Amino acid sequence: MKDWEDIIKERQLGRKAELPESDWNDFLSRKAEHERAAKRSRMLILTGISVPAAAAILLLLLLMPFKTVAPDNQLAQNEPSEPQVLADSITAPIENVMFPAQLAVVAKVQMVNDTTKFNMATYKLPEGASVEDLIRKLPGLKIDSDGNITVNGKSLSRILVNDKELGVTSTFKTPLIVFDGNVVEVDKDRLAAFDFSKSYNDRDSLSSLLGVRRGKINVIRAVQGVEAFKEWGPKGLNGVLEVFSGKYYRKSLRAGKLDGGPYEIVPRSKNAR
Amino acid sequence: MRKTFLTEQEIAIGCARKDRDAQGELYARYATGLYALCLRYIEDREEARDLMHDAMIKAMDNFKSFRYAGEGSINAWISRIAVNMAIDRLKENSKFRQIPLELVSEGEIENALEPDAESVREIPDSVLDEIIAELPPVKRTVFNMYCIDGFSHKEIAGKLGITERGSTSIMAKARASVKKAILSYLNKTGQ
Numbered sequence: 001m002k003d004w005e006d007i008i009k010e011r012q013l014g015r016k017a018e019l020p021e022s023d024w025n026d027f028l029s030r031k032a033e034h035e036r037a038a039k040r041s042r043m044l045i046l047t048g049i050s051v052p053a054a055a056a057i058l059l060l061l062l063l064m065p066f067k068t069v070a071p072d073n074q075l076a077q078n079e080p081s082e083p084q085v086l087a088d089s090i091t092a093p094i095e096n097v098m099f100p101a102q103l104a105v106v107a108k109v110q111m112v113n114d115t116t117k118f119n120m121a122t123y124k125l126p127e128g129a130s131v132e133d134l135i136r137k138l139p140g141l142k143i144d145s146d147g148n149i150t151v152n153g154k155s156l157s158r159i160l161v162n163d164k165e166l167g168v169t170s171t172f173k174t175p176l177i178v179f180d181g182n183v184v185e186v187d188k189d190r191l192a193a194f195d196f197s198k199s200y201n202d203r204d205s206l207s208s209l210l211g212v213r214r215g216k217i218n219v220i221r222a223v224q225g226v227e228a229f230k231e232w233g234p235k236g237l238n239g240v241l242e243v244f245s246g247k248y249y250r251k252s253l254r255a256g257k258l259d260g261g262p263y264e265i266v267p268r269s270k271n272a273r
Numbered sequence: 274m275r276k277t278f279l280t281e282q283e284i285a286i287g288c289a290r291k292d293r294d295a296q297g298e299l300y301a302r303y304a305t306g307l308y309a310l311c312l313r314y315i316e317d318r319e320e321a322r323d324l325m326h327d328a329m330i331k332a333m334d335n336f337k338s339f340r341y342a343g344e345g346s347i348n349a350w351i352s353r354i355a356v357n358m359a360i361d362r363l364k365e366n367s368k369f370r371q372i373p374l375e376l377v378s379e380g381e382i383e384n385a386l387e388p389d390a391e392s393v394r395e396i397p398d399s400v401l402d403e404i405i406a407e408l409p410p411v412k413r414t415v416f417n418m419y420c421i422d423g424f425s426h427k428e429i430a431g432k433l434g435i436t437e438r439g440s441t442s443i444m445a446k447a448r449a450s451v452k453k454a455i456l457s458y459l460n461k462t463g464q
Contacts, residue, residue: 003390004455005420005448011394011401012421016305017312019322027300030326031333 281347288336296333303348304329307355313405313417314359324362328355356422360432363414388455396458404454412447419444 020026279287279298287295307328311321332339332351339350408416414433418424419440424432426440433440 002387002448004388004393004452007390007393008401008405008451009421011398012309012313012405015309015398017309019305019308023304023322024300026322027304027326027329030323031330034327034330 281344282341285336285339285341285347288333289339291333291336299333299347300329303351306348307351310352310355310422311359312402313421314356314363314414316406320362324359325355328358331358352422356418356424357432360414360418363410364433386456388452388459392459393455396455400458404451404458407454408447408450412443412450415440415443416447416451420448 279295284295284299284302288299304325308322308325311324311328312318315321315324328351332354335354339347341347405413405416411433415429418429418432419426426437426444429435429440429444430437435443
């Protein structure tokens, strides 16, 4: 190269060009857009799933801690004054997440009203993946260190697999204890009136306060023994259960009894609106 | 954007871990230089800025493949990324899809005097930029790649889909044009 070319090179390489003030924000927007596009692109690659892999995903879902709860001190504030209708056609402001496990080729993510539907056939998990790995693969879903799952920042209300609620007895062989020896359904108005912010020591609290003794409470999820202990400590020794009245209303509570102590019922989650 | 005072090596390590502070520092330190580079290849300022952004994003995504080799290595690496991306964009232009034969063929080059190096140093940046910007796109690209960004003729040939001899020929013509413009400026200003 000629000398004068060296000078040009030296001067040009040292040049800086002034950027507009908004540049950093513009860059961040572009980067975010790029990341979203990359995510979409990865999802397109993840097509098809084998039957064993589908089974593995279902197993993972079964093992997923079903947490719809908010801390108790927030529950009272969030408690709706009126029971909210939880129906198949969802108009209430809730976030439902469905995991259709069938292998049919459908869109990767479908959003209908408040329901976000993921086609699990498009997500592959490595061997030994955890439930967290699965959740992290699903766009918009996050799982925090306490195991709480949120969808786009909102608490997760329901998880459905092939349109069936995860943990429902008829769908999955979730170990269940049945309160008082029965699976009963509660009258929704009485359930709405039930003060879940209090503890009840009366052995018959649940049934008396809910106005039923048997036949009206649906236990949608219940654990006992070690699992209950892990979740609730000593007070969960006898079990933890979640109940709902038909498909209209649901509350979560623990029902525990320490040796020789009173039977205790303590609410845990807010209403599933 | 929060500024930190990381060393170049710390930036490289941080960016490989996708650390936001390191990425912010990378941007703060290299964006303006990279933008100047992009403007040498792409005339449109907005398009050049988009290119700079894309090059930054690509670098941030691929820092794991970067090997730190001393001060200046990030700048060299990131500049290569930007130039390669610029070439890809330019090749979408019809002028790059079919480079005219007369441009790649050896022709008679006017044997003008060489400009004095020290006088070239005195030329204002804006004039120098204009001289380079006024080169036709293919000549300008080859001039930028060879003379400023240090690509070999073999690399240029590979990138532009021409022969090495073609690249040499284009460079000779670009050099002659730049030289002529510089001499003309120097004569005009009496330097």
